[in-house]
Amino acid sequence: MTAKIGIFFGSSTGCTERVAHMIKDEIEATGAATCEVMVISATNAKQFSKFDYLLFGASTWNIGELQDDWGLTLPVLTSEGLVGKKVALFGCGDQFGYSSSFADALGLIGDRITELGAQTVGWIIPDASYQFEFSRGVYEGVLMGLPIDEDNQAPLTAQRVVNWTHWVLEEFGLTPVTA
Numbered sequence: 318m319t320a321k322i323g324i325f326f327g328s329s330t331g332c333t334e335r336v337a338h339m340i341k342d343e344i345e346a347t348g349a350a351t352c353e354v355m356v357i358s359a360t361n362a363k364q365f366s367k368f369d370y371l372l373f374g375a376s377t378w379n380i381g382e383l384q385d386d387w388g389l390t391l392p393v394l395t396s397e398g399l400v401g402k403k404v405a406l407f408g409c410g411d412q413f414g415y416s417s418s419f420a421d422a423l424g425l426i427g428d429r430i431t432e433l434g435a436q437t438v439g440w441i442i443p444d445a446s447y448q449f450e451f452s453r454g455v456y457e458g459v460l461m462g463l464p465i466d467e468d469n470q471a472p473l474t475a476q477r478v479v480n481w482t483h484w485v486l487e488e489f490g491l492t493p494v495t496a
């Protein structure tokens with residue numbers, strides 16, 4: 318049976334939402350899984366259990382704070398649907414405007430859902446194209462997910478999404494079925 322992936326996002330100006338749909342399109346083009354994209358909210362979080370794998374997308378606002386939808390939801394998340402579940406994280410930020418809190422949401426969400434029993438996957442070593450000073454999304458030199466910077470590096474987004482999505486599928490143990 319085809320795997321089901323839930324992509325839950327919070328996005329204030331549409332950047333993370335666009336990336337969520339790019340990831341969905343990329344995954345579904347491989348035939349490895351079907352994806353449902355929805356806004357993160359306490360109500361939608363009740364649906365985690367119906368998916369085999371999860372992707373969480375969150376931008377960072379107000380110098381190291383979660384985007385509003387995530388800000389409301391993360392504190393009320395329970396382990397329901399998260400225990401033992403593989404979850405990959407992504408989100409938009411601005412590495413030059415907010416170089417000391419770039420994509421902090423990755424770490425804020427990653428740390429909490431790990432406490433709740435999830436397993437975060439899709440970690441990447443930042444390549445030289447990233448030039449931020451600090452991120453809570455970095456643990457021992459490794460990014461806990463994919464940061465996208467449409468504010469400064471929009472031309473890099475498409476390739477970053479493709480590379481990362483295939484890495485996540487590998488970590489989910491899903492094999493592309495189309496050439």
Ligand SMILES: Cc1cc2nc3c(=O)[nH]c(=O)nc-3n(C[C@H](O)[C@H](O)[C@H](O)COP(=O)(O)O)c2cc1C
Pocket residue numbers: 327328329330331332333334375376377378379380381382384409410411412415418419420421467468
């Ligand atoms: C007031 C303000 C604060 C921000 N704070 C951060 C921040 O701390 N870290 C970061 O990476 N980006 C920060 N950003 C940039 C946004 O995260 C970025 O524009 C992102 O693309 C928004 O994504 P969204 O449309 O999905 O919400 C900030 C932007 C504004 C206007």
